[in-house]
Every structure is written in C-alpha cells, then in structure tokens.
Amino acid sequence: MGAIAVHEGAAAHEEHAESFVRHYIFSIDHKTIGKQYYLTTLFMAIVGGALAMLMRAHLGWPEGGALDPGQYLAAATMHGTVMIFFFLTSILTGAFGNFLIPLMIGARDMAFPFLNMISYWTLFPGVLVLLASFFVPGGPAGNGWTSYAPLSAVSKFAPGSGTGQTLWAISILFVLFSSLFGSLNFLTTIINMRARGLSMGRLPLTLWGIFITAILALLSFPVLTAAVVMLILDRTAGTSFFVPPNLLVAGQVLANKNGDALLWQHLFWFFGHPEVYILILTPMGIVSDVISTFSRKPIFGYKAMVLSLSAIGFLSFLVWGHHMFVSGMSPLLGAAFIGSTIAIAVPSAIKTFNWCTTLWQGRLLFTTAMLFAIAFVSLFVTGGLSGIFLAAAPVDIYLHDTYFVIAHFHFVMAAAALFSIFAGTYYWFPKMFGRMMDERLGKIHFLFTFLGIYATFFPMHFLGFMGNSRRLYDTSIYPFLSHAGPIDVFISLSAFMLGAAQLIFIYNFFKSLLHGPVAEQNPWHANSLEWAAPSPPPHGNWGAALPVVYRWPYDYSAPGAAQDYSPQWQAQPVAAGGSDG
Amino acid sequence: MSAVKTPPSAGRGPAVRGPARPIRFGPDGRGGGPAASGPAASTAVIGVSAALVAVAMLFTAFTIAYVARRQEPGWGTVVMPPVLWLTTTMLLASSGTLEWARRRIAHGDIRGLQRGLAATAWLGVAFLAGQLIAWHQLAAQGAYISANQYSGFFYLLTGAHGAHLLGGLVALGIIVWKAYAERYGVASHAGVGVFALYWHFMDLLWLYLFALLFWA
Numbered sequence A: 001m002g003a004i005a006v007h008e009g010a011a012a013h014e015e016h017a018e019s020f021v022r023h024y025i026f027s028i029d030h031k032t033i034g035k036q037y038y039l040t041t042l043f044m045a046i047v048g049g050a051l052a053m054l055m056r057a058h059l060g061w062p063e064g065g066a067l068d069p070g071q072y073l074a075a076a077t078m079h080g081t082v083m084i085f086f087f088l089t090s091i092l093t094g095a096f097g098n099f100l101i102p103l104m105i106g107a108r109d110m111a112f113p114f115l116n117m118i119s120y121w122t123l124f125p126g127v128l129v130l131l132a133s134f135f136v137p138g139g140p141a142g143n144g145w146t147s148y149a150p151l152s153a154v155s156k157f158a159p160g161s162g163t164g165q166t167l168w169a170i171s172i173l174f175v176l177f178s179s180l181f182g183s184l185n186f187l188t189t190i191i192n193m194r195a196r197g198l199s200m201g202r203l204p205l206t207l208w209g210i211f212i213t214a215i216l217a218l219l220s221f222p223v224l225t226a227a228v229v230m231l232i233l234d235r236t237a238g239t240s241f242f243v244p245p246n247l248l249v250a251g252q253v254l255a256n257k258n259g260d261a262l263l264w265q266h267l268f269w270f271f272g273h274p275e276v277y278i279l280i281l282t283p284m285g286i287v288s289d290v291i292s293t294f295s296r297k298p299i300f301g302y303k304a305m306v307l308s309l310s311a312i313g314f315l316s317f318l319v320w321g322h323h324m325f326v327s328g329m330s331p332l333l334g335a336a337f338i339g340s341t342i343a344i345a346v347p348s349a350i351k352t353f354n355w356c357t358t359l360w361q362g363r364l365l366f367t368t369a370m371l372f373a374i375a376f377v378s379l380f381v382t383g384g385l386s387g388i389f390l391a392a393a394p395v396d397i398y399l400h401d402t403y404f405v406i407a408h409f410h411f412v413m414a415a416a417a418l419f420s421i422f423a424g425t426y427y428w429f430p431k432m433f434g435r436m437m438d439e440r441l442g443k444i445h446f447l448f449t450f451l452g453i454y455a456t457f458f459p460m461h462f463l464g465f466m467g468n469s470r471r472l473y474d475t476s477i478y479p480f481l482s483h484a485g486p487i488d489v490f491i492s493l494s495a496f497m498l499g500a501a502q503l504i505f506i507y508n509f510f511k512s513l514l515h516g517p518v519a520e521q522n523p524w525h526a527n528s529l530e531w532a533a534p535s536p537p538p539h540g541n542w543g544a545a546l547p548v549v550y551r552w553p554y555d556y557s558a559p560g561a562a563q564d565y566s567p568q569w570q571a572q573p574v575a576a577g578g579s580d581g
Numbered sequence B: 001m002s003a004v005k006t007p008p009s010a011g012r013g014p015a016v017r018g019p020a021r022p023i024r025f026g027p028d029g030r031g032g033g034p035a036a037s038g039p040a041a042s043t044a045v046i047g048v049s050a051a052l053v054a055v056a057m058l059f060t061a062f063t064i065a066y067v068a069r070r071q072e073p074g075w076g077t078v079v080m081p082p083v084l085w086l087t088t089t090m091l092l093a094s095s096g097t098l099e100w101a102r103r104r105i106a107h108g109d110i111r112g113l114q115r116g117l118a119a120t121a122w123l124g125v126a127f128l129a130g131q132l133i134a135w136h137q138l139a140a141q142g143a144y145i146s147a148n149q150y151s152g153f154f155y156l157l158t159g160a161h162g163a164h165l166l167g168g169l170v171a172l173g174i175i176v177w178k179a180y181a182e183r184y185g186v187a188s189h190a191g192v193g194v195f196a197l198y199w200h201f202m203d204l205l206w207l208y209l210f211a212l213l214f215w216a
Helices: A002-014 A020-025 A030-060 A069-105 A113-135 A163-192 A205-236 A261-295 A302-318 A331-343 A345-359 A368-391 A393-399 A403-433 A439-466 A484-515 B041-069 B083-106 B110-140 B149-180 B190-215
Strands: none
Touching (some): A069 A113, A069 A261, A069 A403, A261 A302, A261 A368, A368 A393, A403 A484, A439 A484, B041 B149, B083 B190
C-alpha cells in the first residue's frame, strides 16, 4: 500500500480543535468549502427549477393566469441566470473542483486556502443580491439571461429593466469574482501541488476538465466583467456605452446617447460561448472517469481525450459570432463563424467515440452513477446533432430564438451537465459524506429524470420548426402556432414529472447523509487518488505522509493483476505489455 | 514500505519524464502554511501571473470596446489633463524605487528596502491623488462621465486601473509593515518579488492606457 499505510498511525497529527465557525462557516478546508458550494448551489437549483415549473404551468395552460407577461419574462430570465451562473458554473467548479482537486492530486489543500474561502463568501452575497431582486419594485430582471442592451441598459424600458436589472448585474459581478478566485486556485494547485509521481499525463480526466475550465474562466470571465461594469455605468452614471442614439422610450427620445447595443452582444458572447464549455468540459471529465470505473476498463484514448478537451477549449473562443447570425453581420464573417463552429464537432465526436469504445466489451456495472454517465453521452449526442443545424447560418436564421434553440442547449449543455452532476454526486457522495447513497432510489430517480428530460425537451424541436419564439408569452396570438397548444401541455406534464423526480433525489441525498450505510474507503474499487483517503477524509486529507503515485488512474482489468483494479497509489507493478491507450 | 523508494514509474499509463518533482512549494506537506517566504514564491508567482492574465483580459475587452467606438459619430472630444504627465512620471519612478529596494535587500540592506518601499508607496498614493486631480480637471472642462463616449471611456479606463492600483497599494502597505518589522532578509524576500510583478504590470498597463487615451 506504499505511503498510504502510514496514515492510520499519524492521523491524530492533523486533528486540532476548531471552533464551529472556523469549521463550518469560515472554513479554509477545501472539503468544507466544496460542501458549502454544493449545498448553496443545490438550493439555487431548486429555486431555478421552481421557476421553470412556474413557466411550464403558464405555457401549458396560458388561460390559467399563472403568470402575467412581466412575471413570465422575469421567471425566464431568472431561471436562466440562476441555473447557468448560480447552479451549473458554481457547482461544477465550486463543489466538485474544490472537493476533488486536492484529493485527486494528493495535496493537503488548495494552494491558497484563504482565497478559496473568499471565493465562497463572494458567491454568497451574490446569491443574496439575486434573491433580493425578487422583492424590489418592478420585480427581478426580465430581459433574458443574456440581458441584451439596450433593454437592460435603460431602466425605463420595462418593469424588468428597473432596479431588478441593476441587482442582476451586481450579482453577476459577485459570481464572476468568485469563479475567478476559484480558477486562480485550481490552476496553481494543479500545476504546482501534485503528488510525487503524478505527472500531468497521469491526471484523471476530471481534473483535466477542471484545469481547462479554469483557463477558459480566466480568459473569458474578465470580458463579461468589463461588459457588466459598463452596463452598471450605463444604468447608474449616465454613460451610454450600450445605448444607441435616438432611442424612443415611453414617448421620449433619450438625449445624448451614442452607444452601440451590438457591443454588448459581442462582449457577452465572447464570454458566453466559452461559458458553455465551462459548463461541459468538467462534466466530460467526470463522465470519462465514471464510465471507465464502471466498465472496469481503461479509458479509451486518454491522450485523444486530453487533446480534444484542449481543442474544444481553444475553439470556444473563435465561435461567439454564431450566436449573432441575425444581428446583421457580414455574410463573409458569418461563414467564418460557421466554419469554426462546425469544427467543434470533430473533437466532440472523438470524445463520444472514446466513451463508446470504453464501454465496448467492458464488464459494465450499472450503478446509478454509471447510468447517469451513459445517459450523458446520449444527451450530448442528441444536443450536439441539433447544434450542427444551428451552426449553419441559413438554418439558424429560421430557427434563431425559437424553441429549437431551447431544446438544443437544454440537451447539450443543461441536461448533460446536470446528468454529470448526478453521476458525480452518486459516485463521490461516499467520499464527501462517508455514507453510501440509496442505489434503488437512485435508479428510480434516474429512470424518471431520463424519461422526463427527453419528454420535456425533445418536443421543443417541433415547436421550433413551427416558429415558436422562445420568449413568447402566449402562442394563441399567432394563427400559425395553433397546433402548439397540445404540445405545450405535453411538455408541461413531462416537466412536472421531471421536477417531481428531483424530489426523490433530494430525499435520497438527505436520507443517505443521515442514515446511509457507512462507506468504506474505496467502495467502487476505483483507481484514482481520492479513494486512497478515508471516507470522509480528515482535515489535511493524508495523515503524516503524502501519497505517492505509481501509475495513471485507468489500470482496470490489467492482465496478470490480482484484482480488476490497480490503484494509482499501489506500488507493485502490473504485468508488462500494456499500452498507455 | 520499501516500495516507496522505487521510482514511481512502474505500471501503465503515459511515462513520467524524469524523476518526479518533489513538492517544493506551498503548504509544505505537513499541514502548515508555506515554510519560508523563499520557496513559497513559486506558488504565489503562478497565482499572481494567472491573476494578471485575467486583468489583461479585462483591459483587452475595454480596449476592443474603445477601438470599436472611437471612429463612430458622437465620440466627442476631451482635452487631456496635463497632470497626467506628472502622474505617469511618478508611477514610472515608483517602479524604479521598487527595483532599487529589491536590489538593496538582495545585498542585505534592510534600511534600503524600507526606504525604497516607502518611497514606492508614497509615489503610488501620489499617483492616485494625481488621477483624482485629472478627473477634477476633466470635470472643469465639462467632460463628465456622461458627456460623451470619449469621456465615458476615459473615466472607465482610469477608474479600472486606479482600482487595481489601489488593491496593489493595500498589498504594499502589508509589505511595508513587514519590512519595518524586519521580516525580510537576503534570502527571504520573495514576497517583495511577487508584489513587484504586480506593480510593474500596473505600471506598464498605465503606459498602455495613457497611450491609448492620447491616441483618441
């Protein structure tokens, strides 16, 4: 067992009394911070999910009067904002990144533990500011999660352009700074604090995903920061960066404005497209690790996986224009964006191929985590294929801002990332909390979630073909949407089932937290380094001696080995003849 | 236990190039913080460099917006406040005094370090005061933040730079305090070097912004 065997005798070394506040609230322990992020973002997911349920209640039965038009737009805006910034971004890096990085690289904590604590406590006021915006006159922001100018820049435009929009911008600034602090930490920690023997070429793919995500965040979040600062100045200091001249608002022409509304779109999407990959690269890594573990096979094409992650990360900075095909850009420029966008299909296909070939002829163990990971591949392919339609400007000009787009990104980004979060939760829950989750409830949760996702979002493709605009309050005002009603009812019923299925997860989560069977150190017989620590790991993670790494994390079913896994921290060599995939 | 001594290259997976690097930096593997300020520098250098990349991206975004807007109608005119020449000189001088302080401590001259850092701090404060005077001079010619596009960008760029410099001054305050507490020595003044990285970057960033604002 190498260096790990030392720790039983020396664990007391790390134990020292901590006050309740230092241990649970202002903790600098990466594991506690990860759990703080997890619970906070889980709460935000419930908020975002409830808003989605409200929207579906209205869209299924528009005559029911669940929401008035202003409330509907606010619900849509806040659903997107909460889910993208406060749930997906923050849980993937904040919860999984913080919890896993030091454990997977064999370090005691992050490079800058104090900055790590600041990161969480920067997110928290952002949450409060965003939630507070529900209670200001005019309600929360209502101009979409993209907050396109000039609607978002002039407070007199609509109820959703008032104080709520200012609070939206401030809360986004908090999230951006929180993520930036996290990214600085992740990069430095992964570069500089890996255990002996753990080269970058032996890093689990989850960490490669987080590493490239951190680079993307470092390069793209400051751009949105710049845009949001300018937006706040437009709203409060009377500048007009995003407010075009001769704008007629409430019967009056706005004076002395010479800005450019499209500038916001360029800055927003220069951040926005890398952001989409910030939400999917870490999931790709998580899914790779879960699939390899439960196929009892090495990941197929490790280097190809790393290179395709990097390629997707690089290309993500060259494609923002595909969100703006209808903004009047030059067709030549549009053609360039079509080319760069379609090019992303290549590394994406490499990854899908590698997941399938990892599964191929594996000894598959259908744990809940594995089911969610395999379903991730399905969702990613479904959403990826509709992405190819949208990447082509001629098709996009018709489908732009319709439900087809909603279907596309809910499959490829939202649902896929959500499924990887579920896979990661069922997989790492034993390490996080020292108890096993209920597998039977987990599988019921999986079944209804998987069916619910497809039943909810697949029919939206057809609404998109009909020309149903994504922010339309009531389809009955257009005769060409007269067939949309029954589809909307079906989608709403499916969405309610999907929402109800999440209650099973929440019940399972808290039940297992309190009463689940106690987890052993390595319940899944997995290889990567976090499974060398006790479940849950103590403060300092490793006792007296840091672990030493002898191999990559994918030595499953090695020929000649005594068992079907050879952990990274295990010293004795496996039989020669293997390749590095 | 003897297995620990074998080079960790057995097993499958991509080969490790050369002997694995020992963990030299950061929390020293014994649960504590950085053991000495010397070796801790590398972690700090990576962290600060990454932060500076983010700062560079922030100002890249501002620049793109600036360049895209400056040829459009309604850009407006602003007479550059003359005090900017003085503040620019002071910021350049502060980089000089900071480097001088680093040279002194490298020779073990703690008094020199103290004087150099104090001079840097005063020049930094004077720079920020000068920037405020520049804003005052702008306002005197009627160029408020909302006056036109040019003035809006002027306040935005100088304000964003000033905020970053203010953050640097807070860090410098801690370093000056440590210098007067004689916490630095010939071999243990890495913190000063990490700070210098940030400060010089802010200096260069200001030269860039100064040129950009003069250009139009």
